[in-house]
Amino acid sequence: MTGKLYGLGIGPGDPELLTLKALRLLQAVPVVAYPAPEEGDSLARAIVASHLPGGQTEIEIRMPMVAARFPAQEVYDWAAGEIGGHLEADRDVAVLCEGDPFFYGSFMYLFGRVAERFPVEVVPGVSSxxxxxxxxxxxxxxxxxxxxxxxxxxxxxxxxxxxxxxxxxxxxxxxxxxxxxxxxxxxxxxxxxxxxxxxxxxxxxxxxxxxxxxxxxxxxxxxxxxxxxxxxxx
CATH class of the missing domain: 3.30.950.10 (Tetrapyrrole methylase, C-terminal domain)
Known part of the structure; x- marks a missing residue:
């Protein structure tokens, strides 16, 4: 048995544009991961902050917000390893994705690293x-x-x-x-x-x-x- 990875589309910014399914999963999983800049707060986390139940393990995926493939690709490798560890321990993980995960979303890079080893479900969100x-x-x-x-x-x-x-x-x-x-x-x-x-x-x-x-x-x-x-x- 392993945990399941959820790519949660959390919408463009208004916390009320979170879907009911994304909200239910967000509040049920023991681990939440989200992108963040190298310094400062995560916008993705801020969008859902009022919905978080507390007590969850949080993984900050900090990366430079630049177009270059490196070192961002190395960050995705690290994040996939961190998330994989929780999934192997039978803990579900929700990754927060601004907008929709598969509409130019960075979640696709985690998906490509994890989907062959663990079950993954993508929850669509309101796109920009x-x-x-x-x-x-x-x-x-x-x-x-x-x-x-x-x-x-x-x-x-x-x-x-x-x-x-x-x-x-x-x-x-x-x-x-x-x-x-x-x-x-x-x-x-x-x-x-x-x-x-x-x-x-x-x-x-x-x-x-x-x-x-x-x-x-x-x-x-x-x-x-x-x-x-x-x-x-x-």
Missing amino acids: LTACAAVLGAPLAARNDVLTVIPATLERHELAQLLRDAEAAAIIKVGRHLQKVRKVLDLLGLLDRARYVERATMGEQRILPLDSLEEAGAPYFSMILVHRRGEAWT
Whole structure:
């Protein structure tokens, strides 16, 4: 017998957007693991803090928040070892995943290291994609629209190629790539149809048309939604 690993999608930031299933498992498992920056508090833990029953073993998965594969990959190796030890001892473990575990979520890297040895269950969560559309009051797509999810980390010509033919697009991982994205959208005549959302559903949430954003960069938790018709229902 071994324990079971749960990848819990905990939503985009509002503690009330936790699903009933995720809440039940969160309060039942003896071990909770969550990502955290190298220094400071974990946002994932903060989201569920009011729901924690107390008395659980907690594993902080601290890593540099950078795009490079190392040393983050070494951290995943370490975390898989720590979690594996509890699973071998027949203790269930819940890993907290901001948004949805399998929508660009870092949980996939733990899943790849653990799933062949132990049972794993993924509990989907409210993704940042749907959360941004909800707080904007702007449907993502309609009828036969194709929704394209585009990482802002792509090269400028790749962004332009994808956006040129996109009917509806969600641009993620904006961060320091904000100006590059803005220039591409402007060249394609889409700047006035782009909306910017920052920290959707959180206390510091900010929403505004992209062409009125003055900052040169954006925080990690930001997204740009674009619809070629301006509104999906038109």
